Amino acid sequence: MATSRRGKLQFGNLLLNGHLALPPAQRSATVRAMAVERSRSFRRALGLLEALGTDDVVAAGGCGVNELATLTGMDKSQASRLLATMADAGYVDRDARTRRYRLGWQVFALAARSGDQRLLSAAGPVLVRLVREIGESSHLSVLRGTAVLTLLTESPSRAVQAVSWVGRLAPATSTSSGRALLLDHDRGQLAAMFGSERWPAATAKSPRDVDDLAERITLARAAGYARVEEESEPGLVAVAAPVRDAAGRIVAAVNLSAPRFRLGRRLARAGVAVAAAAADLTAALGRPAPAMMEEAFA
Amino acid sequence: MATSRRGKLQFGNLLLNGHLALPPAQRSATVRAMAVERSRSFRRALGLLEALGTDDVVAAGGCGVNELATLTGMDKSQASRLLATMADAGYVDRDARTRRYRLGWQVFALAARSGDQRLLSAAGPVLVRLVREIGESSHLSVLRGTAVLTLLTESPSRAVQAVSWVGRLAPATSTSSGRALLLDHDRGQLAAMFGSERWPAATAKSPRDVDDLAERITLARAAGYARVEEESEPGLVAVAAPVRDAAGRIVAAVNLSAPRFRLGRRLARAGVAVAAAAADLTAALGRPAPAMMEEAFA
DNA sequence: AACAGCGTTGCCGAGGAGGCAACAGTGTAT
DNA sequence: ATACACTGTTGCCTCCTCGGCAACGCTGTT
Incomplete structure (x- = not known):
């Protein structure tokens, strides 16, 4: 909190x-x-x-x-x-x-007319493929202020959650999606966003201050995906990669998350998969929008 | 208008x-x-x-x-x-x-926390199956006042519409979804909702007054699905069937719509398919909600 | 019957709404 | 370069809505 x-x-x-x-x-x-x-x-x-x-x-x-x-x-x-x-x-x-x-x-x-509808419609199929490949649930998120807003969830049909994560905010500093969204930020920008003093930590592994965060983001940049293990909740691991618009700016993030015992061993593979999915989505956004077509309704 | x-x-x-x-x-x-x-x-x-x-x-x-x-x-x-x-x-x-x-x-x-999330999440797969079976686009709608509000669209991937019908209102009297949603209303209720005088007609085939509407609804009730041909827009045909909650009240409608030249011949089959899909959805809503499960996000 | 809790309505002072107009920026025609 | 058209923001001041208080009607409980 x-x-x-x-x-x-x-x-x-x-x-x-x-x-x-x-x-x-x-x-x-x-x-x-x-x-x-x-x-x-x-x-x-x-x-x-x-x-x-x-x-x-x-x-x-x-x-x-x-x-x-x-x-x-x-x-x-x-x-x-x-x-x-x-x-x-x-x-x-x-x-x-x-x-x-x-x-x-x-x-x-x-809401059906809010935000970037192109992003949402393009992301659906990408998440489905990703979930099918890895077998864990995936999210599409954007940065809103200093928090991460989840726009889309796709989960292996193992369970339908009553209240989904969609529409909820999570801290950007200790989530995989947040790190991916901040991938292009340098230490100065991060300090401006989150302040330079010590932060209250969600878990023992959460980043404690800007330097901590910047360091982990550097690692993520090198790997091509952000990797978070039990930083927001114990027992949970996740990977995420950034989605870019035609101009190269990060506009969203795709992630995969699961309990450590299910995903821990395959985390590297999941990271690569998530990066590939994000790249797919980036490519989809790079193309010009499909011709406007008013679909009939009666 | x-x-x-x-x-x-x-x-x-x-x-x-x-x-x-x-x-x-x-x-x-x-x-x-x-x-x-x-x-x-x-x-x-x-x-x-x-x-x-x-x-x-x-x-x-x-x-x-x-x-x-x-x-x-x-x-x-x-x-x-x-x-x-x-x-x-x-x-x-x-x-x-x-x-x-x-x-x-x-x-x-x-919006992710508005409306009936159970309805929406249950409807997704049902619409997908329906669209796959018939090859035309399908909508989920609810009644809002005297208008029909579209909640969900699923279309064969033939084209991604830039601005979808989701979130838009359409007149209940001359659309298939509207008829399906009004299936349980008698003449008196219809008159109270839409007035007893003559209505401005969208097309030559649109219903002109309450009696006209009530009659068509009776036909739909008998068939198990509502059928609309070029009543809201020339060249367009559609079928729709009502979705009910556990108490048997109509809460939504599933429809299929397409240009007459593509769907006209198969309209009866489409009607049966739509009725079956609506029944599936009704069954899904009849069951107790799946156990609340907070899906992890990191 | 008395009570407790919920939601609505009337009342009235205070503070925000909102019209007007001047101002600051930006891209376009002269 | 100057003028122009246009955009969006800000200050000012009046008036009207906001919003706190309290009384009221209603329903369900003790």
């Missing part, structure tokens, strides 16, 4: 606009100190949405007004009003029976 | 909060008439997001502040400020070079 500038809860879940949860007294003090608060109500509404995207809420199948209000630290009246307008617009759905709110389909509709 | 209550543009694209585009004078008059305007800034922000989700904007690869302001009918200063906060939160991305805004990954992250 690292907290970044402005005190947002960053990892383990979606972003929560941090200081909104402060009691009114402290909050207004904070506000007076740092200029003015911009788009207050809008940010609160986003806070509600993000709270509804929390694992526990999703798992519980929704959340009531009061609960949401306390979660986001605002008055229940405001929560009620904001949720009503969001429901009107379709961004939240309300269960007719339990009167609890869930994220609505409109969010889904928006 | 049907306009529903409160004058929102409903079909052909994402919802746009209609009257915000009015000039200030008229708007304030309207507002004074109908109580107070709730969550004004928030709705404006949503308007911006939805504008960014417009086909033309997505196809153009983003949109500038000025253009967005005129699109949503607000002052560019406000647009600039709202976009800035949205960029902070990750809901929009700004191209560093062109300075144009696009929908950000945070929207994607939220």
